[in-house]
Amino acid sequence: xxxxxxxxxxxKDLQRQIDFWIKCTELLPYAWxxxxxxxxxxxxxxxxxxxxxxxxxxxxxxxxxxxTGSKEFVSLxxxxxLPGYEGIIQDELYKRVYGFAESNEFGAKLFAQxxxxxxxxxxxxxxxxxxxxxxxxxxxxKELNERNYANExxxxxxxQFDKWENIIKQNEVITEDQLSMMKEYYESVQFDFxxxxxxxxxxxxxxxxxxxxxxxxxxxxxxxxxxxxDMVNQVLxxxxxxxxxxxxxxxxxxxxxxSLKDLGFIVLTEDVMLMKQ
Numbered sequence: 281x282x283x284x285x286x287x288x289x290x291x292k293d294l295q296r297q298i299d300f301w302i303k304c305t306e307l308l309p310y311a312w313x314x315x316x317x318x319x320x321x322x323x324x325x326x327x328x329x330x331x332x333x334x335x336x337x338x339x340x341x342x343x344x345x346x347x348t349g350s351k352e353f354v355s356l357x358x359x360x361x362l363p364g365y366e367g368i369i370q371d372e373l374y375k376r377v378y379g380f381a382e383s384n385e386f387g388a389k390l391f392a393q394x395x396x397x398x399x400x401x402x403x404x405x406x407x408x409x410x411x412x413x414x415x416x417x418x419x420x421x422k423e424l425n426e427r428n429y430a431n432e433x434x435x436x437x438x439x440q441f442d443k444w445e446n447i448i449k450q451n452e453v454i455t456e457d458q459l460s461m462m463k464e465y466y467e468s469v470q471f472d473f474x475x476x477x478x479x480x481x482x483x484x485x486x487x488x489x490x491x492x493x494x495x496x497x498x499x500x501x502x503x504x505x506x507x508x509x510d511m512v513n514q515v516l517x518x519x520x521x522x523x524x525x526x527x528x529x530x531x532x533x534x535x536x537x538x539s540l541k542d543l544g545f546i547v548l549t550e551d552v553m554l555m556k557q
Contacts, residue, residue, distance in 0.1 A: 351388055466498060
């Protein structure tokens, strides 16, 4: 076995990275839809080819690791590899990518990554590298039945940040810096649809087609709304229209004193944040 390593060479590597990530995570519970943050990062002044490293066996890509970010904060990816290539390959990818990120050449100060709580192997790897769990956030999950609500659809195939923002600004204390951060994040998300409920609420949803898993990823609500369950139910109907089998939503999106138990949601996993400084 002769393994070679190389850094980023061109935009075709971005699609290779996305395709590889989808393949490696298709069996992991509640794996989210990939974002376009790598595509955005290569256009950023902080981008460097050494932020992405690929492992090759012959003509086959067998692994990669990458990061996005700046000197102040880096989102450090996991060294994904094909089955049978764990161990030394992963350590070498980590050495090259993390090693560059923390070097004087790049100079990153804070590193972070998130996983589902079920992803024990990925969490244990980061813990072994000195990362610590800094936050655990419950994710509510619901399995869907095959039904058809096509005539009731109110969905749009785009996400409009201004609609989300207008409701948030009316009902929450939020700073311009926080809004800017959320806008940057949501611009990296490939939303599949959104639903606007006039001034009551606005929802953005992603769907991972290969696993039929959807996330209600963006939520803004009118203060003291009494229609939260009705709005979520409408989102679920649209998910069913689009072939979704399982839907997740962060518990943090729920208004105070609201529960989704009546709609069949239960806490089955958590979003786990790990950091290293």
